[in-house]
Amino acid sequence: MEPWHVESPARLESVLSALRSPAFAALAWREAPEASREALSRVHERGYVEALLAAVPAHGYVRIDPDTAMGAATGPAMLRAAGACVAAVDAVAAGEVANAFCAVRPPGHHAERARALGFCFFNNVAIGALQARAVHGLTRVAVIDFDVHHGNGTQHSFERDPGLFYASTHQDPFYPGTGHANEQGVAGNIVNVPLRGASDGAAVRRAYTDTILPRLDAFAPEFVLISAGFDAHRDDPLSGLMLTEDDYAWITRELCAVARRHAGGRVVSALEGGYDLTALASSASAHVQELMAAA
Numbered sequence: 204m205e206p207w208h209v210e211s212p213a214r215l216e217s218v219l220s221a222l223r224s225p226a227f228a229a230l231a232w233r234e235a236p237e238a239s240r241e242a243l244s245r246v247h248e249r250g251y252v253e254a255l256l257a258a259v260p261a262h263g264y265v266r267i268d269p270d271t272a273m274g275a276a277t278g279p280a281m282l283r284a285a286g287a288c289v290a291a292v293d294a295v296a297a298g299e300v301a302n303a304f305c306a307v308r309p310p311g312h313h314a315e316r317a318r319a320l321g322f323c324f325f326n327n328v329a330i331g332a333l334q335a336r337a338v339h340g341l342t343r344v345a346v347i348d349f350d351v352h353h354g355n356g357t358q359h360s361f362e363r364d365p366g367l368f369y370a371s372t373h374q375d376p377f378y379p380g381t382g383h384a385n386e387q388g389v390a391g392n393i394v395n396v397p398l399r400g401a402s403d404g405a406a407v408r409r410a411y412t413d414t415i416l417p418r419l420d421a422f423a424p425e426f427v428l429i430s431a432g433f434d435a436h437r438d439d440p441l442s443g444l445m446l447t448e449d450d451y452a453w454i455t456r457e458l459c460a461v462a463r464r465h466a467g468g469r470v471v472s473a474l475e476g477g478y479d480l481t482a483l484a485s486s487a488s489a490h491v492q493e494l495m496a497a498a
């Protein structure tokens with residue numbers, strides 16, 4: 204982004220430094236490769252992909268959207284963010300690892316088929332989900348999104364395809380303005396639970412227990428991806444929800460349990476938002492700890 208921007212390199216530094224602590228010594232680390240044009244084009248128009256890559260400046264910044272700017276390193280970063288999800292799906296589908304967390308920037312869930320939006324260029328999780336179907340022959344793939352913002356791009360990529368499932372809890376009214384409960388896709392494959400500002404962990408857990416988990420169980424996903432944004436944390440400067448590390452651990456446990464019931468435990472999670480550096484590091488740690496416990 205730009206030097207003053209909240210979507211900053213320090214976010215990933217804080218997550219990575221937390222995950223390098225002794226508590227995570229058992230983690231296996233892999234470097235993210237760049238996504239192929241083929242993988243990107245399952246979600247994005249080819250012309251958009253090429254135009255975006257051509258727009259990356261040699262120095263300085265280029266504004267793509269009022270909230271979304273590119274610097275010289277954005278090109279490889281966005282290719283590797285999408286490529287991380289593709290490689291993680293490949294590794295989990297092949298049984299090399301039980302599950303994976305993709306510590307990536309830029310985030311992805313606002314990126315539309317042919318439009319960068321809200322700090323996002325390529326829709327990393329959607330690209331991972333379509334990799335699971337196209338390359339690994341799975342027919343039912345789910346994305347669960349607990350970022351405080353609605354994942355408009357993921358919903359729009361999935362809403363006409365009954366083999367894909369997308370569920371989101373998010374603050375409402377809030378950016379980007381989508382994600383109302385009546386947006387249900389085809390065959391109810393889209394599940395939105397909008398939450399008023401100041402909703403706490405109890406409200407979010409109710410949304411999962413009453414709505415998202417039963418619908419996800421009924422869908423019976425063969426692969427579960429998570430849009431893991433931690434900006435619904437009570438300390439986050441961008442939002443009004445009041446989640447804590449314990450809530451992120453609880454949600455992760457529940458999603459891993461669904462994956463165990465239907466998907467052989469296959470889970471790939473990818474970082475989305477989270478803008479308080481301390482809360483981001485501790486929340487991502489709580490999330491990864493549960494993934495490790497489920498592995």
Ligand SMILES: [Zn+2]
Binds near residue numbers: 350351434475476477
């Ligand atoms: Zn967000």
